[in-house]
Amino acid sequence: DAKRAIMDFIDTGSISYSWLGVQTGEPDTSLAADLEIEDKDGAFIYSVYSNSPAAKAGLLPGDVVTKIGDSEITDSSDLVRNVASLPVGKSTDFTVLRNGNSVELSVKTEKREESSGSDVSALWPGINIAPLTDDIRNQLSLKKKDEGIVIAAIAPDSIAGGSGLQQGDLVISINSEKVENARDFYRNLNAPPDEIQFRILRSGRELTIGFQKPGN
Template identity: 30%
Template sequence: MIQSSKKILIILLGCISALAFASNASDNPFRKVAKDVIPVVVQIDTVTKTKVKTGQNPFDFFFKNQDGSENETPQYREFESRGLGSGIVVESRGNKKYVLTNSHVIKDANKLSIHFSNGRSYDAEIVGEDKRRDLGLIVFETKDDIPIAKLGDSDDLYIGDWAIAIGSPLGYESSVTLGIISAVGRPSVTGMEADFTDYIQTDAAINQGNSGGALVNIDGEIIGINTWIASGSGGNIGLGFSIPINNAKPVIKALIEKGSVEYGWLGVSMGNIPNDISQDLRDKDLKGAFVHSLFKDSPADKGGLKPGDIITRVNGRVIKDSEDLLSSVGNLPAGEAANFELVRDNKNLQLKIFPELRDTKSLKSLLWPGINVVNLTKEIVDSINEHYNSNLRTSTKGVIVISVANDSIAKLTGVLPGDIITNVEGNNIKNVTEFFNEISTADSEVSFSVIRNNQKIKLILSNE
């Protein structure tokens, strides 16, 4: 028993010694991160000038025009508003130093200045913005030796990893807060202009002024750009969101080389996999983006995509939903082949598609077919019979049109919401899956047998 107690004591002493060693200031990993990263994170001060109409000069009443009319020249007053945010020095080309930040930090700014933790300040100019990712790049010139941030790999993040936020919240320059990665791949919030990016969620404290600052891993590498918080009060409650640095890397390159960002265009109308489709899949757990329609002569059309396809991967990247596909396609360079993996009629296929830049010609193309449909169920038939004095048989099979796109072939042909499609190209259809299977194999013209207002009609859609 005494011997056992001695062993326990020795183990405890060893643990205490290890803790004491780890707590030594020189071995504190967070201190090293702060030392390495603070010099590459700057505070950005902005000045925005706006002119506001103030109305007529009150003395105009006494000094009328020669014809007796009153002087109606509007009067304006110029106001200056000041803002602040954070930024990260990400590139050096000669004397030009480039700073990455959020687009909303520098939006409409007339004057920009950046301030380093060592007290040095420089005037800066806007290089360009990518508003769909809420990213902006500014530049300043100096012969001084300016440190450059080390960019990490935001695809190599796991929930629970350390996360350190560095920036200038509320103007408190070079503030460091500590937390963890709470989640990855968070989608953008509905209504946000930045719809071409996902987000890293962290509980590291982020407040106003942190926008554009760095989210860093334990190795001192930039893994995200702090962008927004979810809060009812406007202050931190542990729900901070950062743009993954891998989403920013191509933007940095494009803005430096071209001054703008060009998005790859696929040319599809997409959504998540409908329930009416998923119930007929062999793989009930299949994830992906569902192609409802595609624009004629678009990259998708020319590359062989069909309505009803489920896109599961793009260049090896897993596509979980339509948001994933939107982001992935937006990151594809125009004119270069991309590998698309998809499921069509429960079969796995691969296609090489060349995304393009969307131009004025593509804006005039039409969607094929341009309709959304759902299974015609007994409940829907009963509802139609009750509310529209119809006499549909409860055994009627097919699909019902729930919406028709304005810029579509279906719209031009006269397809209407509420139409019941029972037959495509002479083949009776029972559900949405069969509808899209028939559409995908159709030739230049497709015939629909439709029930509308108790009448049976035939529509022919031209797929040319």
């Protein structure tokens, strides 16, 4: 906040802002419904930077941040404002919605540097997903029996992007666990082990693509 920024400047001659290390946004209507969060406020986490304050605290892709300290979080812009005003290096309680349950985590932010968040290769997983709607099914020429979650966007240099996964791939299982909706996707993605195997459908062919989760 403004008072803290002024005190920082008086104490150190500069203003320090906190860094969390997440990629957030607002899911569209179909994804929010698939995640069963359409009537919930909060900031949805698409990806987490490995070795970031968020990763060290245990924040995961698919989490919805609903509260920081005593402040309710309504959307991703709200999260950015609240994180920036947190004291650098001090622990703050974050409340997140995960698989329908409320989880509390203690997060110790770090000082935001010019390079913070610039290393796309540290982005986990670096994927945005979409439910399989009739429109998408037609666009991808998928059969009625085909089920899964579609990779809607992928950061080319991210961890998943470097594995060979592509936009438009249909994820049908992760580590042999079936993926029928967005909740399945994130639950299976975040589950052990650290070795991940995606079974996908691409242009009518089933492929298996494996890669390693980042260490924190």
